[in-house]
Amino acid sequence: xxxxxxxMLAAAGFGLRxxxxxxxxxxxxxTHNSYHAGLAAGEMTLLQRQNPKAAASLAYxxxxxxxxxxxxVRQLELDVYGDEQGGLFAEPLYLKLVAxxxxxxxxxxxxxxxxxxxxxxxxxxxxxxxxxxxxxxxxCLQIVRTWSKAHPRHLPIYIQVENKDGRSRPEFxxxxxxxxxxxxxxxxxxxxxxxxxxxxTPDVVRGKHETLEEAVRKSGWPTxxxxxxxxxxxxxxxxxxxxxxxxxxxxxxxxxxxxAKPGAPDAAFVKVNNAQSPEIPxxxxxxxxxxxxxDGGAEAVRKGDTARRDAALASGAQILSTDYPFEWxxxxxxxxxxxxxxxxxxxxxxxxxxxxxxSQE
Numbered sequence: 001x002x003x004x005x006x007x008m009l010a011a012a013g014f015g016l017r018x019x020x021x022x023x024x025x026x027x028x029x030x031t032h033n034s035y036h037a038g039l040a041a042g043e044m045t046l047l048q049r050q051n052p053k054a055a056a057s058l059a060y061x062x063x064x065x066x067x068x069x070x071x072x073v074r075q076l077e078l079d080v081y082g083d084e085q086g087g088l089f090a091e092p093l094y095l096k097l098v099a100x101x102x103x104x105x106x107x108x109x110x111x112x113x114x115x116x117x118x119x120x121x122x123x124x125x126x127x128x129x130x131x132x133x134x135x136x137x138x139x140c141l142q143i144v145r146t147w148s149k150a151h152p153r154h155l156p157i158y159i160q161v162e163n164k165d166g167r168s169r170p171e172f173x174x175x176x177x178x179x180x181x182x183x184x185x186x187x188x189x190x191x192x193x194x195x196x197x198x199x200x201t202p203d204v205v206r207g208k209h210e211t212l213e214e215a216v217r218k219s220g221w222p223t224x225x226x227x228x229x230x231x232x233x234x235x236x237x238x239x240x241x242x243x244x245x246x247x248x249x250x251x252x253x254x255x256x257x258x259x260a261k262p263g264a265p266d267a268a269f270v271k272v273n274n275a276q277s278p279e280i281p282x283x284x285x286x287x288x289x290x291x292x293x294x295d296g297g298a299e300a301v302r303k304g305d306t307a308r309r310d311a312a313l314a315s316g317a318q319i320l321s322t323d324y325p326f327e328w329x330x331x332x333x334x335x336x337x338x339x340x341x342x343x344x345x346x347x348x349x350x351x352x353x354x355x356x357x358x359s360q361e
Contacts, residue, residue: 020353021223021225021353021358022223023200023222023224023227023232023289024216024220024287024351025224025348025351025352025353025356026224026318026345026347026348026352026358027313027316027317027339027345027348027349028072028075028155028318028345028346029074029075029322029337030073030074030075030076030291030320030322031062031068031073031321031322032293032322032323033062033077033323034062034065034068034073034077034078035076035122035132035133035134035140036061036133037061038059038061039128039129039131040098040105040106041106042104042105042106043095043128044058045103046094046101058129062329063329064143065143066146069151069157071325072325074155074344075158075159075160075291075319076140076144076159076160077160078122078140078159078161078162079123080121080137080162080163080164080186081120081122081123081165082163082165082176082177082178082185083119083120084185086115086117087115088173088175088176089115089123089130089173091112092127092130093127093171094127094128094130108131114135114136114139119189120137120185122137122140126172126175138189138192141193145194145198148230148231152229153359153361154228154361155345156224156228156231156232157230157232158231158232158233158234158319159231159233160234160319161186161233161234162235163178163186163235163236179243183240183243183244186255186256187254187255187256198229198230199230199232200222200230200231200232201255202250202251202254202257202266202268203252205221205222205268206250206252210265211250211266212251212260212265213263213265213267216288217286221287221289228361233257234256234259234289235257235258235269236259238259238260238261241258241260241266244256245266249265250265257269259271267288269288269289269290269291270288270290270291271292272291272317273293274293275292275293275294275308275315275317276307276311281316281350284315284317284318284348284350284351285316285351289318290315290319291318291321292312292320292321293321293322294308294309294313294322295308295309295335295337296309301333301335302332304331304334305335312337313339313349314349316348316351320337322337324336344360346358
């Protein structure tokens with residue numbers, strides 16, 4: 001009877017620890033350019049002729065979004081371009097150039113009507129690297145939500161958004177300029193797919209604190225248990241922060257966490273691409289959520305160099321973003337990014353509490 005009581009107490013303690021574990025006290029694998037379906041054969045051949053270095057950097061493709069989630073990916077990255085009127089990216093230049101060069105032309109797997117509708121489009125480089133598993137932002141989010149509803153106990157899924165514009169070249173499409181209206185529209189599209197209770201927003205994390213920075217450093221992030229079955233949106237680049245914060249101090253009423261500078265009122269999430277940076281462990285200890293890149297570039301991957309990957313694993317950065325997640329997506333050199341023991345998620349090596357335990361859902 002005494003042993004049974006001890007076991008019951010131990011079980012109760014385990015449950016309490018599991019419930020108290022915070023969102024930022026774990027570490028997991030994410031994918032870079034998660035939508036990337038890769039160039040078709042004719043497009044790759046043309047790019048190799050024009051720019052071999054660029055072709056080498058784009059010689060990868062990810063499986064479909066839902067397959068990545070099934071495998072344990074818990075951070076997705078989407079590059080989005082504004083397309084207020086629709087049709088801006090409906091006729092990629094490279095399709096015409098490939099045909100002109102007599103190379104094999106592979107039609108897009110989705111109809112042109114999808115690209116002609118107004119709304120944000122998801123692709124890497126207009127006119128060149130344009131193939132996507134989900135060509136619209138709303139379409140990508142719908143895939144995530146459908147998967148989420150089928151797996152209600154999943155760890156929170158982080159969706160990193162990179163707003164793209166950039167200068168155009170002759171014959172190439174000219175992307176729309178990012179404005180405050182662009183970012184308002186981005187929030188609006190998120191709300192058409194996810195309800196308020198399905199997203200961990202800045203307002204949820206801030207709680208009763210005056211700023212996000214104060215909230216994560218004093219009270220911490222919400223519990224992991226409370227975030228299960230939900231999504232979290234993060235901005236990739238700092239340059240949109242001033243526009244996104246305008247009229248929304250400390251991200252009040254916003255859907256996405258900015259890539260902020262530590263110490264700023266909106267600071268909760270910080271991107272540090274260099275996994276070998278000594279600042280990452282300290283940022284993690286201070287309460288920030290940190291994303292880093294594990295891959296050292298095409299040449300390092302080709303050589304199977306794991307120095308940057310190993311530094312990322314040890315750094316405590318919660319989000320480990322890679323083009324080569326897990327063994328099934330490893331490069332020809334054998335390079336890939338997995339957590340020790342083949343886990344989908346692990347207790348954070350820098351800031352997790354002692355006796356930390358976590359379900360692999």
